[in-house]
Amino acid sequence: MDKEALYTQIKQLIIDALNLEDFTVDDIDTEAPLFVEGLGLDSIDALELGLAVKNKFNVNLEADNDEMKQHFYSVKTIADFIEAKTQA
Amino acid sequence: MKFSFDIKELSGRVAGVADEKAFIDWLSGTLTVPAEAKPCKTKFLPMMTARRMCIGSRFAADVALELIRSSPVQAAVFASRHGELERNFSIQSAIAEDGDVSPTDFAMSVHNAAAGSFSIVGKQQIPISSVSAGRATFPQALGSAVSLLKRYEQVLLVDFDSYIPDFFRQGMHESMPDLPYAVGLVLTRGSTVSCESRASEAEAAPAELPCSLALCKALYSGSSYSFEDGDNLWQFSYTQLRAEDQ
Numbered sequence: 310m311d312k313e314a315l316y317t318q319i320k321q322l323i324i325d326a327l328n329l330e331d332f333t334v335d336d337i338d339t340e341a342p343l344f345v346e347g348l349g350l351d352s353i354d355a356l357e358l359g360l361a362v363k364n365k366f367n368v369n370l371e372a373d374n375d376e377m378k379q380h381f382y383s384v385k386t387i388a389d390f391i392e393a394k395t396q397a
Numbered sequence: 398m399k400f401s402f403d404i405k406e407l408s409g410r411v412a413g414v415a416d417e418k419a420f421i422d423w424l425s426g427t428l429t430v431p432a433e434a435k436p437c438k439t440k441f442l443p444m445m446t447a448r449r450m451c452i453g454s455r456f457a458a459d460v461a462l463e464l465i466r467s468s469p470v471q472a473a474v475f476a477s478r479h480g481e482l483e484r485n486f487s488i489q490s491a492i493a494e495d496g497d498v499s500p501t502d503f504a505m506s507v508h509n510a511a512a513g514s515f516s517i518v519g520k521q522q523i524p525i526s527s528v529s530a531g532r533a534t535f536p537q538a539l540g541s542a543v544s545l546l547k548r549y550e551q552v553l554l555v556d557f558d559s560y561i562p563d564f565f566r567q568g569m570h571e572s573m574p575d576l577p578y579a580v581g582l583v584l585t586r587g588s589t590v591s592c593e594s595r596a597s598e599a600e601a602a603p604a605e606l607p608c609s610l611a612l613c614k615a616l617y618s619g620s621s622y623s624f625e626d627g628d629n630l631w632q633f634s635y636t637q638l639r640a641e642d643q
Contacts, residue, residue, distance in 0.1 A: 330448055356500035
């Protein structure tokens with residue numbers, strides 16, 4: 310899949326899964342942090358987003374650890390993680 | 398049980414009614430909203446908090462945050478007959494289908510979700526309780542709020558409910574209101590409104606509106622209002638409110 314299309318898909322997934330009613334995909338910066346200072350998402354959002362990514366892209370997520378935090382840092386890092394998992 | 402109180406301020410939400418003025422107009426009959434009107438966005442509850450809440454809970458927290466801007470309160474009672482039923486149904490459905498439970502559903506499925514969100518957003522470190530008492534939820538919560546007036550000058554009472562999932566409607570009386578709404582009252586000591594209950598096993602009469610909304614409408618129309626919950630008859634008497642006084 311084209312990388313830009315994957316970014317858009319992930320952004321829409323974030324909006325839908327986390328019910329970000331006033332947001333469009335254009336409001337989410339591909340490389341900006343998603344949690345705390347960036348979009349302002351929190352730990353419940355992290356769990357909800359992890360579940361959504363797992364169901365949508367059929368990838369297995371490890372238990373909560375520092376590595377997973379790095380994978381979910383931004384839309385770009387999530388895309389890299391999905392690509393690595395699906396190509397493995 | 399017999400008690401009386403004054404209403405310092407009231408506000409509310411139903412679909413198509415976004416703030417205190419529109420709510421008073423709706424109560425007094427000068428504003429009608431189409432049945433298919435969509436719920437308005439919250440004005441006082443930030444989207445990042447509202448997004449996780451059922452529509453009735455959003456209304457409740459928004460009304461509460463609106464009222465405390467002009468009427469600081471020392472205690473609050475949140476009342477909801479069904480509470481977070483949509484969340485709980487979603488959790489049970491996921492388990493029944495062997496699926497994953499949504500972390501948001503899990504985190505927000507407690508009965509005091511609206512009260513907690515109000516407390517956090519409004520920075521209200523005050524005693525807050527959540528009441529559910531079946532058909533008698535509103536009058537029982539009212540009695541609870543009035544009892545707090547022995548100790549506090551102003552007490553907030555918020556009564557609310559969300560949509561009832563279709564699954565549960567199969568066994569319910571068809572006249573059961575399915576109207577997401579919230580009513581907020583700032584109560585003070587006084588005798589403008591009195592309520593007296595007595596035991597009555599009369600069949601609960603079909604109601605077009607939830608008890609709190611029906612009472613507020615009656616307050617503005619000046620008509621008498623009583624409510625049968627299947628165990629008790631609650632009779633209200635009051636001096637008519639005028640929309641221009643609010």
